[in-house]
Amino acid sequence: MLTVENLSFAYGAVGILHGIDMRMETARVTCLVGRNGVGKTTLLKNIMGLLRPTTGVVHIDEQDISSLSANKRAVAGLGFVPQGRQIFSKLTVEENLRVGLQARNDHQKTIPDEVYDLFPVLKEMGRRRGGDLSGGQQQQLAIGRALVGNPSVLVLDEPTEGIQPNIIQQIGHVLRDLVESREMTVVLVEQYLDFVRDFGHDFYIMDRGKVVESGETRQLSEDLVQAHLSV
Numbered sequence: 001m002l003t004v005e006n007l008s009f010a011y012g013a014v015g016i017l018h019g020i021d022m023r024m025e026t027a028r029v030t031c032l033v034g035r036n037g038v039g040k041t042t043l044l045k046n047i048m049g050l051l052r053p054t055t056g057v058v059h060i061d062e063q064d065i066s067s068l069s070a071n072k073r074a075v076a077g078l079g080f081v082p083q084g085r086q087i088f089s090k091l092t093v094e095e096n097l098r099v100g101l102q103a104r105n106d107h108q109k110t111i112p113d114e115v116y117d118l119f120p121v122l123k124e125m126g127r128r129r130g131g132d133l134s135g136g137q138q139q140q141l142a143i144g145r146a147l148v149g150n151p152s153v154l155v156l157d158e159p160t161e162g163i164q165p166n167i168i169q170q171i172g173h174v175l176r177d178l179v180e181s182r183e184m185t186v187v188l189v190e191q192y193l194d195f196v197r198d199f200g201h202d203f204y205i206m207d208r209g210k211v212v213e214s215g216e217t218r219q220l221s222e223d224l225v226q227a228h229l230s231v
Contacts (some may be wrong), residue, residue: 001026002047002153002185007056009039009046016042017209020056024153024202027183029175031196031217033229034206040189041083043206044157047187048080049073060153074103079151083158083189085142089131093122096130096145103149115144118174136167143171147178154178156188160195168192172199193225205229 002024009017017039024030032040045051047058049070057066065073074080087096097111116123119140125133130141139159146154154175160168176199178184190196196203196217203220205213205228213224 001059001061002187003059004043004047005057005059007043007046007058008054009042009051010054015209017046017053020209020211022204022211022214024185024187026185027179028201029179029186029188029199030202030204031200032187032189032204032206033191033193033196033220035229038206039209040206041157044080044155044187044189047155048078071103074149074151075105077152079103079146079149079154081139081142081146081154081156081159083161085135085138087130087133087138087141087145089129091130092127093130093133093141094126096141097122097148100145100148103151106150108150111148112150115147118147118177119144134164136163139163139167139171143174151184153185153187156186158189158191160190160192168195175199193220193229196220 004020004022007017007020008015020043034040042051046053049068057064059065060077063076065076068076097115101109121137122141122144125137130138133141159171172195175186179186197220200217203215203217204211205224207228212228
């Protein structure tokens with residue numbers, strides 16, 4: 001389980017996040033939604049330790065990870081799939097996946113078979129350079145790289161952005177499989193509301209750096225969408 005308590009963040013004198021409280025449950029997919037520029041990606045970067053909050057704490061289960069660096073948070077169980085994927089384009093698919101081994105706390109040196117079971121294309125294209133893959137294949141690689149680290153919490157920023165519909169569906173089913181078979185906590189920022197409704201369990205709506213609504217995704221009504229998400 002991932003919890004965020006009273007988290008605030010500012011760039012200099014400009015406040016971006018204001019007293020964020022969230023509870024992302026084990027074995028559930030929690031979706032963070034909101035218009036562009038409301039602080040969703042900034043929140044993820046604070047959770048991952050890439051930015052330091054002004055106030056607030058972050059826990060994985062009972063462990064306070066607020067003082068840990070980003071690499072130590074990865075070892076503690078946080079896996080991150082950043083917006084834009086950020087794979088290593090000149091490394092092969094296999095070499096990209098091996099990067100994820102550095103986050104493991106059991107010192108395993110081989111890529112788990114489970115990653116290839118979830119994304120068979122990564123096995124087929126293991127010797128290709130990451131930059132030669134399609135956008136959807138690169139997204140699968142980015143998720144696979146995070147899973148190699150054996151996280152208990154998987155955090156994804158815009159996982160469906162710029163990829164084809166069949167891969168979007170595959171990614172959704174993989175995330176559901178992870179929460180059901182491994183009781184993983186999955187947290188994602190997502191603009192594609194059909195994906196949120198199809199594969200999410202819970203949602204938080206953010207606006208101007210605050211949480212303004214939350215609930216189960218079946219409660220994500222058109223009234224809420226019109227009030228907080230429509231452009």
